[in-house]
Amino acid sequence: xxxxxxxxxxxxxxxxxxxxxxxxxxxxxxxxxxxxxxxxxxxxxxxxxxxxxxxxxxxxxxxxxxxxxxxxxxxxxxxxxxxxxxxxxxxxxxxxxxxxxxxxxxxxxxxxxxxxxxxxxxxxxxxxxxxxxxxxxxxxxxxxxxxxxxxxxxxxxxxxxxxxxxxxxxxxxxxxxxxxxxxxxxxxxxxxxxxxxxxxxxxxxxxxx
Amino acid sequence: xxxxxxxxxxxxxxxxxxxxxxxxxxxxxxxxxxxxxxxxxxxxxxxxxxxxxxxxxxxxxxxxxxxxxxxxxxxxxxxxxxxxxxxxxxxxxxxxxxxxxxxxxxxxxxxxxxxxxxxxxxxxxxxxxxxxxxxxxxxxxxxxxxxxxxxxxxxxxxxxxxxxxxxxxxxxxxxxxxxxxxxxxxxxxxxxxxxxxxxxxxxxxxxxx
DNA sequence: TCAATAAGTGCAACAGATAAACTTTTGAAG
DNA sequence: CTTCAAAAGTTTATCTGTTGCACTTATTGA
Numbered sequence: 001x002x003x004x005x006x007x008x009x010x011x012x013x014x015x016x017x018x019x020x021x022x023x024x025x026x027x028x029x030x031x032x033x034x035x036x037x038x039x040x041x042x043x044x045x046x047x048x049x050x051x052x053x054x055x056x057x058x059x060x061x062x063x064x065x066x067x068x069x070x071x072x073x074x075x076x077x078x079x080x081x082x083x084x085x086x087x088x089x090x091x092x093x094x095x096x097x098x099x100x101x102x103x104x105x106x107x108x109x110x111x112x113x114x115x116x117x118x119x120x121x122x123x124x125x126x127x128x129x130x131x132x133x134x135x136x137x138x139x140x141x142x143x144x145x146x147x148x149x150x151x152x153x154x155x156x157x158x159x160x161x162x163x164x165x166x167x168x169x170x171x172x173x174x175x176x177x178x179x180x181x182x183x184x185x186x187x188x189x190x191x192x193x194x195x196x197x198x199x200x201x202x203x204x205x206x207x208x209x
Numbered sequence: 210x211x212x213x214x215x216x217x218x219x220x221x222x223x224x225x226x227x228x229x230x231x232x233x234x235x236x237x238x239x240x241x242x243x244x245x246x247x248x249x250x251x252x253x254x255x256x257x258x259x260x261x262x263x264x265x266x267x268x269x270x271x272x273x274x275x276x277x278x279x280x281x282x283x284x285x286x287x288x289x290x291x292x293x294x295x296x297x298x299x300x301x302x303x304x305x306x307x308x309x310x311x312x313x314x315x316x317x318x319x320x321x322x323x324x325x326x327x328x329x330x331x332x333x334x335x336x337x338x339x340x341x342x343x344x345x346x347x348x349x350x351x352x353x354x355x356x357x358x359x360x361x362x363x364x365x366x367x368x369x370x371x372x373x374x375x376x377x378x379x380x381x382x383x384x385x386x387x388x389x390x391x392x393x394x395x396x397x398x399x400x401x402x403x404x405x406x407x408x409x410x411x412x413x414x415x416x417x418x
Numbered sequence: 419t420c421a422a423t424a425a426g427t428g429c430a431a432c433a434g435a436t437a438a439a440c441t442t443t444t445g446a447a448g
Numbered sequence: 449c450t451t452c453a454a455a456a457g458t459t460t461a462t463c464t465g466t467t468g469c470a471c472t473t474a475t476t477g478a
Contacts, residue, residue: 020475024425049465059427064466140345164389164398168405171388172381179380180373189373196377200409229444233456258434268458273435420478427472434465441458448451 028066031056035073040123044074044131071137074128082145086152098156099201102173103194112177112186139178146170157205165204172197237275240265244282249332253283253340280346283337291354295361307365308410311382312403321386321395348387355379366414374413381406 034055038047049070053060067073085105092101106112111125128134149170154161172179176193183189243264247256258279262269276282294314301310315321320334337343358379363370381388385402392398 018475020424023474027425048463059429060466061428061468062426065425068466070465136349162392164392164401165405167392167398168385168388168402171384172405175380175384175388176377179377179384183371183373183376189376192373193377196374196381196409196413197405198409199412200405200407203408203412204405227445229455232443236456257432269434270436270459271457274456277435279434421476422478423474423476425472425474428470430468432465432467434463436463437461439459441456443454443456445454446452448449 027056027058027062031058031063031066032073032076036124039074039127044127044134069137071134074124074134075138075141077141082148085145086148089149089152089156097198097202098153099169099173099194099198102176103191103198106173106177106190106194107187109177112190139175143171143174146174149174159205169197169201236265236267236271240267240272240275241282241285245333248283248336253336253343278346280343283333283343284347284350286350291357294354295357298358298361298365306407306411307362308378308382308403308407311385312400312407315382315386315399315403316396318386321399348384352380352383355383358383368414378406378410 031052035047035052038052038055049060049063052073053063056063088105089098089101092098092104096104110121128138146167147170150166151161153159153169154163154166157166159166173194176197177186177190180186180189180193240261244256244261247261247264258269258272261282262272265272297314298307298310301307301313305313319330337347355376356379359375360370362368362378363372363375366375368375382403385406386395386399389395389398389402
C-alpha cells in the first residue's frame with residue numbers, strides 16, 4: 001500500500017536548489033499539513049477543498065496546481081517507495097524466491113505491520129482505512145508500480161520481459177494485502193495469500209529463484 | 210469483468226407484475242438507452258448528466274434515483290452475472306480444478322473473447338476500454354463478487370470458510386484479466402495468469418479438485 | 419537590465435450529486 | 449367506490465470537486 005509521511009518530514013530528496021523551488025516546496029507542505037490536520041480532526045469527507053485552501057492561506061487554484069485531486073492531499077507521493085519495493089526483490093537473500101521477497105516486503109510494511117511505535121502514523125492509517133475514497137486511491141497509486149515490478153521480476157527470473165506471468169505475479173503481489181482485507185489476523189492472511197503465489201511461481205518457473 | 214446488455218434486452222428476470230413496476234422499468238431503460246446512445250455517439254466524458262436526463266425526458270433527480278452514479282448508466286447491473294460465475298465453479302466438469310474452472314469462465318467471457326458476433330457489444334466494450342472511469346467502476350463492481358466466490362471455493366475445496374487462501378484465490382481470479390491487461394494476445398495472457406493460480410492452488414490444497 | 423518563465427491569485431463557471439418540499443400516480447384496503 | 453399511503457417524479461436550490469481565464473508578482477538566466 002502507499003505510504004505517506006504525515007506532517008513535516010525529514011527531507012529524503014535532494015536539497016532544493018533555488019529560492020523558487022524552496023518556496024514552492026514550502027507552499028506544498030503548508031497545504032498538505034493543513035489538509036492532514038483538518039482531516040484527522042474532523043474526517044475526510046467533512047472537510048472541503050476551500051476550507052483547506054483557507055487554512056493554508058492559498059487559493060483553491062493554487063491548491064490544485066500542487067495536488068491533482070483531493071485524495072492526493074493525503075497520499076503525498078513518496079518517491080522512494082518504488083525503489084524500496086524493487087530493491088526488496090533485487091537484493092533479496094540468496095536462496096529466497098521472488099514471491100517470498102515480496103511477501104517479506106509486504107509484511108514489513110507499516111500498514112500491515114500494525115504494531116511498533118504509536119506515532120501519528122496510526123492515526124493516518126486509520127483515516128485511510130476508514131475512508132473508501134482514500135483506500136481506493138491508495139491502491140490505485142500502489143498499482144502504478146506494476147510495470148516496473150514486472151520488469152524486475154522478469155530480470156530476476158530469466159523469463160521473457162513480456163511474459164504475462166511476470167505482470168500477473170507483480171499485480172497479484174501488489175493486490176495481496178487488499179485481497180485478504182478484513183481478516184482478523186492480517187499478517188497471517190497476507191502470508192497465506194503469498195503462499196499461493198509462491199507455490200504457483202515455483203511450479204511455473206521450475207526453480208525456486 | 211462486468212457485462213451489460215446494451216439497449217433493449219430480452220427479459221431474463223421474472224416478468225414485471227404491476228403497472229407501477231413496469232413503468233419504473235421503462236423509465237429506467239429509457240434513461241440507460243439514452244445514456245448509452247449519447248455515450249457511443251460522442252464519448253463518455255463529453256456527455257453531461259443533465260443532457261442525458263433531457264434526452265430521456267426526466268429530471269436529473271429522477272435519473273439519480275435509478276442510477277447512483279454516472280458510471281452506473283453504462284454498467285446496468287446484470288443479476289445473473291454472479292450466479293453464472295458461481296455456477297462455473299460449482300458445476301465444473303469432473304476432475305477440473307477450481308482455478309481451471311475460473312479460467313474457462315474468464316476465457317468464455319465476451320470481454321476477453323474479443324471474437325464472435327459483430328454486434329453492438331463491440332462498441333460497448335470499446336467505450337469501456339477507452340474510458341478509465343468506466344474501467345475502474347466496472348472492475349469495482351466485478352470485485353463485489355469476491356465474498357460469494359470465496360465461499361463457494363471454500364465449499365468446493367473443503368477448506369475452512371474463513372481460510373484467507375479462499376479469499377485470495379477469489380480476488381486474484383477476478384483481477385486476472387486486469388492484471389495482464391494490455392497484452393497483444395489477451396486469451397493467452399489470461400490463461401497464463403490462471404496457470405500461476407492453478408499451480409499454486411494445487412500445491413496449497415494438496416489435491417487437484 | 420530585461421524579457422521569459424513559473425507561481426500564485428481571484429473569480430466565475432461547470433459537472434456530478436444531494437436535499438427539501440411538493441404533485442401525481444398507483445395499489446390496495448375498507 | 450372511496451380513500452389513503454407509499455412510490456415515482458418534478459422543481460428548485462445548493463453543495464463540492466475541479467477547471468478556465470485573465471491577471472499579478474517574483475525569480476531567473478541571458
